[in-house]
Amino acid sequence: MSIEPKKKKINLSVEIAGIQFQNPVLTASGTFGYGMEYTDFIDLNLLGGIVVKGLSIKPSHGNSPPRMVETASGMLNAIGLQNIGVEVFINEKLPLLKKFNANIIVNFFGDTQDEYVLAAERLNDITEIAALEMNISCPNVEKGGMTFGTEPKITEELVRKVRKVTSSPLIVKLSPNVTDIVVMAKAAVNGGADALSIINTLLGMAIDIKTRCPMLANVTGGLSGPAIKPVALRMVWQVAKAVDIPIIGIGGIMNAQDALEFIIAGATAVQVGTANFIDPSISVKIIEGIKNYCQKDKIGDIKDLIGTLRS
Amino acid sequence: MFVTIVENNEISAGYFRLAIHSPELAENTKPGQFIMMKVGDNYDPLLRRPMGIHKISNKDNNPCVELLYQVVGKGTSMMSKMKKGQQVDVLGPFGNGFAIPQNIKIAVFVAGGVGIAPLAMLAEKMVKDATDLKTYLFIGGKSKNDVLCLDDFEKLNTKICIATENGSLGNQGLVTNSVSKFIDQKANGQASFFACGPYQMLKAVSELTAKKNIPCQVSLDRRMACGFGACLGCVVKVTQGNHGSYKNVCTDGPVFDANEICW
Ligand SMILES: Cc1cc2nc3c(=O)[nH]c(=O)nc-3n(C[C@H](O)[C@H](O)[C@H](O)COP(=O)(O)OP(=O)(O)OC[C@H]3O[C@@H](n4cnc5c(N)ncnc54)[C@H](O)[C@@H]3O)c2cc1C
Numbered sequence: 001m002s003i004e005p006k007k008k009k010i011n012l013s014v015e016i017a018g019i020q021f022q023n024p025v026l027t028a029s030g031t032f033g034y035g036m037e038y039t040d041f042i043d044l045n046l047l048g049g050i051v052v053k054g055l056s057i058k059p060s061h062g063n064s065p066p067r068m069v070e071t072a073s074g075m076l077n078a079i080g081l082q083n084i085g086v087e088v089f090i091n092e093k094l095p096l097l098k099k100f101n102a103n104i105i106v107n108f109f110g111d112t113q114d115e116y117v118l119a120a121e122r123l124n125d126i127t128e129i130a131a132l133e134m135n136i137s138c139p140n141v142e143k144g145g146m147t148f149g150t151e152p153k154i155t156e157e158l159v160r161k162v163r164k165v166t167s168s169p170l171i172v173k174l175s176p177n178v179t180d181i182v183v184m185a186k187a188a189v190n191g192g193a194d195a196l197s198i199i200n201t202l203l204g205m206a207i208d209i210k211t212r213c214p215m216l217a218n219v220t221g222g223l224s225g226p227a228i229k230p231v232a233l234r235m236v237w238q239v240a241k242a243v244d245i246p247i248i249g250i251g252g253i254m255n256a257q258d259a260l261e262f263i264i265a266g267a268t269a270v271q272v273g274t275a276n277f278i279d280p281s282i283s284v285k286i287i288e289g290i291k292n293y294c295q296k297d298k299i300g301d302i303k304d305l306i307g308t309l310r311s
Numbered sequence: 312m313f314v315t316i317v318e319n320n321e322i323s324a325g326y327f328r329l330a331i332h333s334p335e336l337a338e339n340t341k342p343g344q345f346i347m348m349k350v351g352d353n354y355d356p357l358l359r360r361p362m363g364i365h366k367i368s369n370k371d372n373n374p375c376v377e378l379l380y381q382v383v384g385k386g387t388s389m390m391s392k393m394k395k396g397q398q399v400d401v402l403g404p405f406g407n408g409f410a411i412p413q414n415i416k417i418a419v420f421v422a423g424g425v426g427i428a429p430l431a432m433l434a435e436k437m438v439k440d441a442t443d444l445k446t447y448l449f450i451g452g453k454s455k456n457d458v459l460c461l462d463d464f465e466k467l468n469t470k471i472c473i474a475t476e477n478g479s480l481g482n483q484g485l486v487t488n489s490v491s492k493f494i495d496q497k498a499n500g501q502a503s504f505f506a507c508g509p510y511q512m513l514k515a516v517s518e519l520t521a522k523k524n525i526p527c528q529v530s531l532d533r534r535m536a537c538g539f540g541a542c543l544g545c546v547v548k549v550t551q552g553n554h555g556s557y558k559n560v561c562t563d564g565p566v567f568d569a570n571e572i573c574w
């Protein structure tokens with residue numbers, strides 16, 4: 001009978017923009033509420049980080065329903081960034097969330113450049129907030145609704161303005177709905193981003209052929225889930241080769257294998273989104289799975305795996 | 312959590328009753344609550360399906376909860392092929408459930424099609440807990456085939472009024488026509504309404520009861536991604552609310568006071 005070899009301690013911690021994460025698994029904005037929605041299912045202390053639902057300076061009602069429809073191996077959502085607003089978050093949600101070990105990352109957005117700046121200013125210098133994640137995939141009301149994150153000049157300008165008003169680590173979350181993701185990534189870096197989250201949802205739609213109506217009241221919505229993983233992985237890989245700041249990989253991560261693919265492609269950490277809806281404890285299982293993989297492959301430190309894609 | 316299927320039978324063409332063995336659910340579920348069921352073990356269908364709890368029962372000394380479902384698409388079609396003994400992955404119970412008014416004298420249930428599912432459990436509990444409760448059921452469907460669970464209500468001595476669109480059982484027409492007559496002639500302040508079914512039916516019942524200030528609770532049916540308040544995909548517009556002008560059907564509902572909904 002063989003004796004199990006003594007398990008070596010594996011270092012899963014990573015660093016992004018000067019912040020230490022106990023492991024590289026975070027939960028993605030808009031899929032994890034304000035964190036407390038999940039306390040019945042998992043121990044939030046185990047997570048690397050929690051990215052909360054996107055906040056704006058003023059609360060927002062969001063879009064008319066129907067807001068969600070399932071598609072092949074994915075889902076479309078047009079929630080419309082419904083949120084309680086920065087102030088209520090700080091006063092009511094943050095005091096509950098800060099009790100946990102996981103880093104709290106606040107995702108935020110605005111309808112105008114000024115609203116981005118106001119939100120970032122209000123969120124600046126709050127010790128419980130480890131970093132800010134800026135969502136630039138929303139419609140620019142001043143520019144006829146075209147998203148901020150599809151025009152490199154506007155992206156760079158907006159990131160620079162936000163950078164000026166915050167000393168918090170600034171993560172810019174890129175939209176995949178662009179011709180060249182590398183151009184957008186470089187624009188964010190030039191504006192002063194400390195890290196990049198890649199990707200947000202892909203724009204899509206679905207139609208009910210019985211009524212010939214769109215399945216979403218908003219007509220179009222953001223596609224997420226396993227259907228988008230190959231696209232997300234390709235974008236992470238392209239950007240990782242082109243910029244020097246850390247990348248957080250997002251898109252269709254359902255299990256540890258998916259997460260590891262992103263890390264090998266060049267992501268320092270990952271965010272789990274849609275998968276939380278199907279299995280609210282999946283993020284913890286992914287952390288375990290990554291640990292097991294490292295154990296098996298004799299990888300003592302997860303950092304040694306980042307960007308190790310072989311040709 | 313994984314639970315075992317004890318029974319999955321077609322009770323009328325396209326309608327199935329599925330029982331799962333689960334002491335936890337049997338003990339903790341209130342009428343009107345639901346579970347989220349994973350159908351299949353791959354990515355299509357990706358999301359869990361919301362299913363109301365229809366009954367709590369005991370099969371061979373095993374505490375069970377029963378679902379009553381209609382096959383409408385991919386997920387429910389896969390459910391209909393599930394076999395006795397098979398394990399399924401469910402989460403719940405979720406949602407608020409019906410609020411049972413104290414000292415209620417008259418309960419009126421209005422069901423459209425498979426909307427009867429949660430009302431059967433509600434009626435049973437209300438009759439069991441009350442001393443002298445009069446119950447009425449207004450049930451409608453496209454045809455005779457869509458009118459389910461009559462025996463459950465007969466057992467409770469409920470007065471039953473049936474309407475089918477093709478006239479194959481009961482009155483011909485919409486169930487709300489019968490409800491309208493009943494409200495005009497009989498219903499008064501002592502009655503409370505509980506409705507579940509298609510949106511248009513709920514809307515009509517809500518208007519009829521509102522006119523006479525009769526309390527009415529409706530159970531809404533929305534597409535859901537999570538079922539526990541995290542995605543904000545299931546919202547309904549309300550006259551006032553704590554999430555702006557929308558409320559979550561999964562956590563604030565699925566049961567609402569009819570007056571609260573912007574129909
Ligand atoms: C709280 C709650 C309790 C429910 N309880 C029951 C129940 O006890 N018995 C029962 O038969 N059904 C119930 N439903 C509805 C059930 O969830 C849907 O019929 C099911 O999800 C359809 O899945 P599918 O894959 O078969 O259909 P799909 O292929 O997803 O869709 C087929 C058709 O059904 C519609 N549909 C899909 N999901 C829903 C939904 N959640 N609500 C309404 N329409 C939908 C689609 O728009 C489409 O027209 C409940 C829904 C909710 C929200």
Ligand SMILES: Cc1cc2nc3c(=O)[nH]c(=O)nc-3n(C[C@H](O)[C@H](O)[C@H](O)COP(=O)(O)O)c2cc1C
Pocket residue numbers: 028029030031053054055077079081107135173199200201223224225226228250251252253271272273274275542543544
């Ligand atoms: C219902 C829903 C709401 C979302 N809300 C936000 C949001 O508020 N801000 C944001 O930056 N991204 C939001 N996203 C995008 C996710 O954070 C993530 O980038 C995307 O879903 C891809 O990852 P996934 O395939 O793992 O879900 C949302 C996604 C979903 C499904």
Ligand code: FES
Pocket residue numbers: 534535536537538539540541542543544545546559560561562
């Ligand atoms: S189904 Fe996700 S919030 Fe209601």
